[in-house]
Amino acid sequence: MSHVRVHNFAISLDGYGSGEPQSREEPFGHAGERLHEWMFTTRFWNEMHDDPGGSEGADNALAIRHGQGIGAEIMGSNKFGPPGWQDDPDWKGWWGPNPPFHTPTFVLTHRPREPIEMEGGTTFHFLDASPAEAVEQAKAAAGDLDVRIGGGATVIRDAIAAGLVDHVHLVQVPIVLGRGSNVWEGLEALEDGYDIEATSTSSGVTHLTFTRRR
């Protein structure tokens, strides 16, 4: 059975996965890059950027789970582009010609367009569909492999609330953002459905992993 997984989703102490306002210049709003600094020192990150070396401890081991066994991603419209990207027919995401997904990638949006085939195995498909329908299509595209829910917070919490997610990995970063898109909203009593582990590491973050109870 293929699983639906969330990996490396970084949040502030108060649960925000991005700041505000989101823009082309500041994709994460006032959060800047602070939610992701823990990852920049890992071997996982460096290798993606053709830089050998980097830490190989728990941060890295959890980070590399991101790509392992994944056959498709689902992301939200606000992860794919800044406000208004739908009005730009040439917008192809933030990631250049060879995006780091390397699988079919489903973008949830109320203004879908034709698929875009990129280099390196990523094809963006645009879907106006419920989370359950999106997961069904992504599972079909992933074959035997798993589906990653790539974020942002809105799409992650919608998928969890709909009971679609088997595993969640959040990375809690020691900053208080105060505003933005919050991953906890509407998830009261999440602990009823998941075993939860907390692992703080020397980089200062705490990894929260949620594994669906069988």
Added chain:
Amino acid sequence: MSHVRVHNFAISLDGYGSGEPQSREEPFGHAGERLHEWMFTTRFWNEMHDDPGGSEGADNALAIRHGQGIGAEIMGSNKFGPPGWQDDPDWKGWWGPNPPFHTPTFVLTHRPREPIEMEGGTTFHFLDASPAEAVEQAKAAAGDLDVRIGGGATVIRDAIAAGLVDHVHLVQVPIVLGRGSNVWEGLEALEDGYDIEATSTSSGVTHLTFTRRR
């Protein structure tokens, strides 16, 4: 210089220090006792309840800081009693004749009454005052010792926002409460003023400690 400290303040993953509604039967609302279970296995807790033994690891070491070197406590009206306690002239707090404070204890309330002297060194003083004025009075009462801000979340975040707090110890428990009194509200950019450490322990909680930068 005497310090102002917060200890053992337990919050859910989404930052709530109590659930709702608060009542005489359910002081923590729908949170029940789940925010405090991590503490019930420590030697600190057991010794307060005349039960020898209990864990002596990091949970316990952080928990016993609660009383060490403390000469006064400040608490909020909603910690002192359930909604409406002000209408009950006999209400003396939740803790019986010998409350676990053993120092002057200042209760912030818009409906102050005469002080109440309890057994074991606790005297409740009722104050309608700003956080800064309350800290000033508590410091005077504490002499050379430190002042503890005992909660709830409202009083803690007001004191932090007013720049009055030197050290904060929060205990993040793996539950999502969804509603209640939230400790993070209004504390955007808290990291600018404090060094933050995260320590997860085998009991499943994560201790967050904030030490004011000098």
